[in-house]
Amino acid sequence: MSALTNAIEILRCFSSARPDLSFADVMALTGKPKSSTSRLLRSLRDCGLLEQDPHTRRYRPGLLTFELGRLHRAHDDLISMAERELREVCARTGHTGYIAVLDGYEQVVLRIVPGSNPLRVVNPPGQRTPALATSNGRAMLARLSDEDIRARVPSTYPKLPRNSPQNFKQAMARLDEIRRTGLSEAADESIEGVGSQGFALKSGETGEMIGIAVSYSVQATTVAERANVRRELTAMAAKLRRLTGDQLDPVITRAQAGTR
Amino acid sequence: MSALTNAIEILRCFSSARPDLSFADVMALTGKPKSSTSRLLRSLRDCGLLEQDPHTRRYRPGLLTFELGRLHRAHDDLISMAERELREVCARTGHTGYIAVLDGYEQVVLRIVPGSNPLRVVNPPGQRTPALATSNGRAMLARLSDEDIRARVPSTYPKLPRNSPQNFKQAMARLDEIRRTGLSEAADESIEGVGSQGFALKSGETGEMIGIAVSYSVQATTVAERANVRRELTAMAAKLRRLTGDQLDPVITRAQAGTR
DNA sequence: ACGTCAGTTCCAAAATTCGGAACCATGTCC
DNA sequence: GGACATGGTTCCGAATTTTGGAACTGACGT
Numbered sequence: 101m102s103a104l105t106n107a108i109e110i111l112r113c114f115s116s117a118r119p120d121l122s123f124a125d126v127m128a129l130t131g132k133p134k135s136s137t138s139r140l141l142r143s144l145r146d147c148g149l150l151e152q153d154p155h156t157r158r159y160r161p162g163l164l165t166f167e168l169g170r171l172h173r174a175h176d177d178l179i180s181m182a183e184r185e186l187r188e189v190c191a192r193t194g195h196t197g198y199i200a201v202l203d204g205y206e207q208v209v210l211r212i213v214p215g216s217n218p219l220r221v222v223n224p225p226g227q228r229t230p231a232l233a234t235s236n237g238r239a240m241l242a243r244l245s246d247e248d249i250r251a252r253v254p255s256t257y258p259k260l261p262r263n264s265p266q267n268f269k270q271a272m273a274r275l276d277e278i279r280r281t282g283l284s285e286a287a288d289e290s291i292e293g294v295g296s297q298g299f300a301l302k303s304g305e306t307g308e309m310i311g312i313a314v315s316y317s318v319q320a321t322t323v324a325e326r327a328n329v330r331r332e333l334t335a336m337a338a339k340l341r342r343l344t345g346d347q348l349d350p351v352i353t354r355a356q357a358g359t360r
Numbered sequence: 361m362s363a364l365t366n367a368i369e370i371l372r373c374f375s376s377a378r379p380d381l382s383f384a385d386v387m388a389l390t391g392k393p394k395s396s397t398s399r400l401l402r403s404l405r406d407c408g409l410l411e412q413d414p415h416t417r418r419y420r421p422g423l424l425t426f427e428l429g430r431l432h433r434a435h436d437d438l439i440s441m442a443e444r445e446l447r448e449v450c451a452r453t454g455h456t457g458y459i460a461v462l463d464g465y466e467q468v469v470l471r472i473v474p475g476s477n478p479l480r481v482v483n484p485p486g487q488r489t490p491a492l493a494t495s496n497g498r499a500m501l502a503r504l505s506d507e508d509i510r511a512r513v514p515s516t517y518p519k520l521p522r523n524s525p526q527n528f529k530q531a532m533a534r535l536d537e538i539r540r541t542g543l544s545e546a547a548d549e550s551i552e553g554v555g556s557q558g559f560a561l562k563s564g565e566t567g568e569m570i571g572i573a574v575s576y577s578v579q580a581t582t583v584a585e586r587a588n589v590r591r592e593l594t595a596m597a598a599k600l601r602r603l604t605g606d607q608l609d610p611v612i613t614r615a616q617a618g619t620r
Numbered sequence: 621a622c623g624t625c626a627g628t629t630c631c632a633a634a635a636t637t638c639g640g641a642a643c644c645a646t647g648t649c650c
Numbered sequence: 651g652g653a654c655a656t657g658g659t660t661c662c663g664a665a666t667t668t669t670g671g672a673a674c675t676g677a678c679g680t
Contacts, residue, residue, distance in 0.1 A: 103362050139668085171486065383657050637666070
């Protein structure tokens with residue numbers, strides 16, 4: 101195992117659930133001996149990837165990670181274009197907008213557009229969630245080939261919230277529905293009482309794919325309002341697909357043909 | 361040189377001025393041979409610290425850096441308390457607020473509070489600037505011992521903007537002034553036409569230090585308005601010092617005594 | 621006084637990295 | 651079509667690092 105692999109193993113121990121770790125935590129999480137942990141933690145601290153609270157002695161991500169994190173996709177055309185459009189939809193509807201990317205079978209929130217209806221933001225940027233449990237996560241998965249999806253979902257199907265697909269077959273059924281309708285919907289999944297609608301956008305130029313979703317309180321919205329969100333999203337999707345040269349893959353055409 | 365050191369050397373090549381790099385760029389910037397660069401770049405990409413544009417083949421910070429970056433000081437009490445107060449001052453005055461930390465002889469912007477007077481934000485979070493060229497940078501330096509300051513400033517004094525101190529002696533004179541008045545001021549330095557006032561806050565509990573500043577257009581503000589900002593900042597400083605147990609160090613008393 | 625946490629230091633064995641050279645795949649220019 | 655540039659990959663022996671168990675340190679807590 102290379103030093104870099106070990107370093108990454110330590111860095112991956114940090115998450116929004118565990119934003120700082122003690123020496124013992126790191127040892128337990130990585131299973132590495134004391135001396136190795138000591139050396140590595142020191143290197144990471146010295147280079148700025150981690151910092152250490154002088155009082156509690158706990159470690160947390162450092163200034164360098166902050167600086168680099170700010171650089172990530174800072175000049176990404178696809179994202180800024182999508183964000184601009186999403187901002188307008190959120191301003192009109194008052195709901196909260198999300199932009200996310202797919203990583204394995206999880207999605208990571210990249211951008212949030214807070215709505216005027218103050219729905220507490222529980223998914224800040226950087227948040228990682230199983231893609232099958234969110235509307236835009238499923239929208240992104242739906243644009244992959246069936247083999248690719250199968251390869252991404254862990255062999256032991258993960259335990260997902262109540263209203264998310266509970267096994268691979270249910271998941272594929274929902275993805276097929278998204279392929280048919282072009283829009284993905286969720287309600288009462290990761291967060292109780294919260295619903296969302298989303299779609300996936302794939303740049304024709306770079307092949308880069310992002311998920312775009314609008315989120316709202318299920319209780320506080322009417323059926324009509326949700327239909328309005330659907331119209332807004334469909335219009336935004338059409339516009340963005342035109343601007344980015346996103347042609348819905350032949351995969352979808354095949355899937356449609358198969359299910360008809 | 362360890363693999364980690366090399367990895368960091370590559371990561372440090374990225375900055376807001378150079379948010380993505382080609383293979384050749386990395387080779388030139390690190391001076392490493394082709395094979396080493398290839399191996400390392402691949403490792404960094406595979407572990408998610410970098411990603412590669414499939415079209416242009418250029419490298420940029422990856423998803424993992426984004427996730428970790430979001431975790432950096434996410435639950436930092438000193439910063440959230442300061443941000444809360446700064447938000448109020450910015451709402452009252454309409455100016456833009458900054459929170460930064462010191463790293464060596466540079467400062468890094470951590471948080472921005474946009475003002476209502478839309479002054480284009482040229483210093484986004486993550487931005488690195490010589491501390492001697494900003495108001496809160498100098499405010500933070502002023503709270504260090506003279507030896508510490510001397511150790512941080514490079515032996516060949518850096519080329520700073522017109523109105524910043526042009527040599528070590530001038531710099532120390534400005535820091536001494538900050539030590540006397542407790543407030544730091546800047547005008548037409550890093551950015552032409554922009555002025556700012558700031559101070560440094562140091563937690564009595566953790567020893568952590570941050571710089572807090574308010575920034576405005578010099579042309580668009582009157583002397584009276586700048587005096588108002590001074591009053592606001594002085595009041596905020598007093599309140600935050602009380603809340604965080606920040607006692608202005610004896611160093612300052614000594615400096616005061618020395619200059620009197 | 622005793623235990624715990626958080627490290628550090630040492631050392632020889634084991635594993636990784638290093639870098640030059642050769643090779644290769646694309647894309648562009650003439 | 652051929653030459654050249656960019657952006658890599660692969661190979662291999664030598665050189666350098668990393669590894670992990672064990673012993674030791676130092677600050678707190680009770």
